[in-house]
Amino acid sequence: MRTMKYWTIAGLAVTNLMAGAAFADSHSAPLSGELKIFLDTSNPAPRATMEKMIADFGEMHPDLTIETTVIDREAYKTQIRNFLTADSPDVATWYAANRMGPYVRANLLEDVSDLWEDPEIAENLASTKGAMTIDGKQWGVPYTYYQWGMYYRKDIYEELGLSEPATFDEMKANCQAILDAGKKCYTIGTKFLWTAGGWFDYLNLRTNGFDHHMKLAAGEIKWTDDSVRQTFANWKELIDMGAFVDNHQTYSWQEALPFIVSGDAVEILIGNFAVAPLRESGLDDSKLDFYQFPPMDPSIPLAEDAPTDTFHIPAGAQNKDAARAFLKFVVSADVQTEINNGANLQQLPVNAKAAVDDDKFLKEGFEMLSTNSPGGVAQFFDRDFPAEMAAEAMQGLQEFMVFPDNLDDILNRLDKVSTRVYK
Amino acid sequence: MSTTSPALPVDQYEPPRRSFYKRNEIAITPWLFLAPAILFFLFYVIFPIYQSFSVSLYDWDGLSEPTYVGLENYRELMDDSAFEVSLWNNLKWLVLYLLAIPVGLAIALFLNQTVTGIRLYKSLFFFPFVISQVVVGLVFTWFYDPTFGLLNTFLGWFGIGTINVLGDPTLATYGIIIAGLWPQTAYCMILYLTGLNAVDPEQIEAGRLDGAKGFRMLWYIIIPQLKPATFIAFVVTIIGALRSFDLISIMTNGGPFGQTRVLSFYMFEKALSEYGFRMGYGAAIAVVLFMIMLCFIAYFLYSMYKEEKGH
């Protein structure tokens, strides 16, 4: 009897906690009507996670009819412009920073700055506020993020007697040792271009720092500037060594993974989402490990890429009250702990009060982002740079990786594009 | 459009019970029969062409209100290196795609026999045409793959090193064109096989008596008789070349670094792809492509017109 009572109370406590988070300051009438949610989490595991979360929200609001539509992640990227203009849902997933720019400027997203005034969100989500802000207003809330960094074959490192590099020079020395052993250092597939953007992000963040990187993204620094050239010079050192796998321009990132699985290449610079497929192909934690991209210049504070996925309310939404309640629910500490855990998204929670899953890579990533990224946290190349600039630039980055000698030509071209993009 | 033929003179001696429709049946019927097709066609084909022309004069991201910019998009095209690359690639496609015609003829000549099982051979040779370009693209991507592709395995037997066809900016377009030629050649082959069936045996006999053999026979007697087949092969090949989109999108996605783009792909990329928000600019590219096509359309129509007059 006592145990039962205990459990009931505990259960109530949890429910209260969750409800409290969702209703932090809304004492209005219970939510009703229809809530249409569009998701881009089309892979089976994240899809199940999101559906479960939405079902939980639905249980708290029995009068609310929730209709969820899951759209293929790639298709979603072009479809969003259609449903935002034509037939808006009440809530939609998307990405932070400049990726939401075109929709914000076209007045297609709801200003949710009011949510961010709520101390629950303002305090616990402070670190992501910048990425959600355009023109001083917030246009959505984050629900998950993940680190980028060097994932490497621990067993091969041990075999070759190498250790995680503490500086860029050490990283190059490691690479030389790997090359001497007849392997490639880094696998990458640049067919769809953005993976090259990851390399540029890190090399530029390390060479010139976070502020410089953001100024470049905002068009305040020219591509032909010497500082940017220095970034490419550092990159060229790796290319000239033969550090990257051959023919990367013909592969997608997934097609590049077999090289690291087979041991023909030893490392990959990628987001944490690559861990799952690598584990599936047989690289357990004894074979796969992670290190932060090492510093080049000790005077430049380390900064990281940590792409954030987000929820927004389209301007044309019908049920904005319910949508706001849903956004609050999603970012609450418990929900964040739950959806980002190892059984679900396997990523990092955005709420500072949420718990990070007990997973080697997540713990290391969280540690890195919360304590060792003093310079700042960038989103990712194609989220920080305006769409058109990103498209042109990533193409140039790919060209540079194949023909480093074309650099002048590439940079001049990018300058030309930037004069139009940032007019 | 609404030029109905002169109505029959209203005949006052006609029994009055005949309705207006009955009296003008011959004049009205064709329009009734044409109406659905014409309406559909105007709505979905003719009118959009006009709209594309007008969109091309605007700066429009497809989300907010368009701004009129006059010929600005066209001016920018003149100065766009990616556009230039696309245009050149289109030219390569046009010229090289025409190879489908002689190769198709050669295969048709090779297969124009009556041995047992030849029907099955003909079908199997024709087979690539039936497969969608998406699948053809995938098949050839793997064929060229630098790690395991059949092509490089094959080259390996002769001690030739790996060629990454689709990763090499100078080769990639040719690689895609070859993939496109595969089904297109099959199409031309079937046209010629049918054409060869209808070649007049008496003329061949007459040629033989005159001592024509082999290539001379082919050139002076056979090919002139295959003219209708050649015309159709030419038409479908040109259209196919200018429509090339699927293969590029599947095989290289325009890369490496945009070197395999053609106008049709570049247009899509600018207007509707993941990072493309420039409807007006895309429309301007489409207009240029349309203008190129228009030269050929005019030529085709002229040929058909002469034909019609000849009847």
Next chain:
Amino acid sequence: MFPTPIEKSPRSWQLTYQALLPIALIFWLAPLIAVAVFSIKPDVDFTQGNYWGVPSSFEGVANYGKVFLESDMPRYMLNSVFITVPTVIGAVALSCMAGFALGIYRFKGNLLIFFMFVAGNFVPFQILMVPVRDLTLDLGLYNTKTGLVLFHVAFQAGFCTLFMRNFIRQLPFPLIEAARVEGVAEWKIFWYVVLPLMKPAIAALSVLIFTFIWNDYFWAIVLTQGPDAQPVTAGITSFNSQFRAAYHLMSAGSIVAALPPVAMFFLMQKHFIAGLTLGAVK
């Protein structure tokens, strides 16, 4: 017959020819044969680099089973059917009527309208892309099979009308004259006299349009998104992103996607070729 029939040539060349045929065919179809071989291999063959050796085990059933049971492929296939079949019916119906009007009647503007259909049929898709997409959005038909079908019907009407009109031109005109003299109504002439004679053209055109529409990719990605409405040509690309680098599954998926038009071709070969080559001989 040209070239000289093989029976009349020396025995040695006859034998060479017989041997050359299968070799040439294998070369011609090599890329496809490769994919067929891939599709029955187990995935360990790919991780171990055994791309071209004998499959270490036969996994055809498992691979194809996965395509059908563990992916959206069946839905995409079904979408393709629901897009292709109505399009064929619609385009053929419209063009039978239009072809009849243009082929039988003499009236002002006949040739002009005919040329409009012909020219429209040659137009590059891209010039239609932005407006047709907006139109479809405005009609609320974006990402629906109906939206795709309506456009396909309209666009294919061009080619089909060209085809039908030329076919009808070859019909014996006196037959129609005779019917008119007997006072048969015009629509009855269409229905009872002309349509029965058009059966071979309808069959040929149907098979042809079926293949064209089934294989369409461009409009599929412009007007639809996701497994609700997308046909299999577009579906195969998302299938591939789901199974990226799983070549055995991608191969099996590609073969499944290609199968219906191939089956159609082999079953209806006579009509198919008649359709493609109409006009290639006089």
